[in-house]
Amino acid sequence: MTLDSAEAAASPLLSADRVDLVRSGKTLLDQVSLVVRPGEHWALLGPNGAGKSTLLSLLGAVQHPTRGTVEILGRRLGRTDIRELRRFIGHVNPRHDLRSALRGRDIVLTGATGSIEIPPRWRPAPEEEARADHLMAMLGVTALREETWPTLSQGERGRLLIARALMPVPRLLLLDEPATGLDVAAREQLLTSIDQLRAEHPDLATVLVTHHLEELPASTTHAMLLRGGQVVAAGEAGATLTTKLVTACFDHPIEIERRGGRWSARTAAPGA
Numbered sequence: 177m178t179l180d181s182a183e184a185a186a187s188p189l190l191s192a193d194r195v196d197l198v199r200s201g202k203t204l205l206d207q208v209s210l211v212v213r214p215g216e217h218w219a220l221l222g223p224n225g226a227g228k229s230t231l232l233s234l235l236g237a238v239q240h241p242t243r244g245t246v247e248i249l250g251r252r253l254g255r256t257d258i259r260e261l262r263r264f265i266g267h268v269n270p271r272h273d274l275r276s277a278l279r280g281r282d283i284v285l286t287g288a289t290g291s292i293e294i295p296p297r298w299r300p301a302p303e304e305e306a307r308a309d310h311l312m313a314m315l316g317v318t319a320l321r322e323e324t325w326p327t328l329s330q331g332e333r334g335r336l337l338i339a340r341a342l343m344p345v346p347r348l349l350l351l352d353e354p355a356t357g358l359d360v361a362a363r364e365q366l367l368t369s370i371d372q373l374r375a376e377h378p379d380l381a382t383v384l385v386t387h388h389l390e391e392l393p394a395s396t397t398h399a400m401l402l403r404g405g406q407v408v409a410a411g412e413a414g415a416t417l418t419t420k421l422v423t424a425c426f427d428h429p430i431e432i433e434r435r436g437g438r439w440s441a442r443t444a445a446p447g448a
């Protein structure tokens with residue numbers, strides 16, 4: 177790798193600088209800064225109402241900051257065509273508003289059009305079909321090819337939506353609580369798929385929102401702890417997901433353990 181390409185690989189995909197977001201007179205994000213580089217896998221953690229989904233919506237070019245700057249792939253939000261930027265961002269939203277009974281493979285294919293439904297008269301190109309099949313195999317959902325949306329479980333939907341988000345080969349993947357509501361087997365399958373995805377695409381960056389440390393894939397590299405719209409701590413996962421910092425973030429005595437790369441949390445024993 178030449179120096180130039182090494183520099184390009186290390187340059188941030190995402191950079192938020194002292195961002196405030198105010199809605200209805202309420203400060204939802206307060207001086208939040210974050211830099212995400214290729215190959216980094218960030219976890220956004222914090223209690224209910226901390227501002228995690230709000231921050232994800234800024235990173236996904238869904239809304240603009242009130243103050244401060246957000247740059248995505250070197251382009252400043254507010255000074256560039258948001259639709260253009262969104263092509264490089266896979267955003268997996270658990271509240272996917274699909275109304276029709278699309279089949280599994282067609283749901284994945286809608287990632288190529290960026291629409292929720294299949295547009296009238298649109299036909300996928302052979303390479304789009306091949307990519308959809310490859311992604312479905314990687315996420316272990318090939319068997320859902322003909323199954324329709326209303327009949328799918330939450331875990332099945334979640335994995336199809338990740339495959340869908342990967343169709344345009346995004347540089348950045350945003351995952352909003354991907355494991356919420358899954359049983360333990362479905363959660364573990366999902367986390368393994370995310371680990372595999374990251375290993376197969378070393379330049380991809382991801383930002384994953386969760387309330388639960390148990391829902392963090394072992395491949396998580398960095399973490400940000402948010403509370404009341406403010407950053408409690410951010411940096412390498414091992415240095416950020418500590419008993420002291422997580423206790424401060426959730427305002428509850430929590431003991432953190434890391435085993436085999438995965439995290440667990442429980443209430444700290446009194447006096448511990």
Ligand SMILES: Nc1ncnc2c1ncn2[C@@H]1O[C@H](COP(=O)(O)OP(=O)(O)OP(=O)(O)O)[C@@H](O)[C@H]1O
Pocket residue numbers: 199200202204222223224225226227228229230231387
């Ligand atoms: N448009 C809005 N106007 C006013 N308040 C809002 C708006 N959108 C979100 N909020 C508030 O902002 C705060 C942060 O919400 P957000 O959904 O980002 O939190 P979160 O950390 O993702 O929470 P949870 O863990 O419960 O999903 C909440 O108090 C929410 O009620």
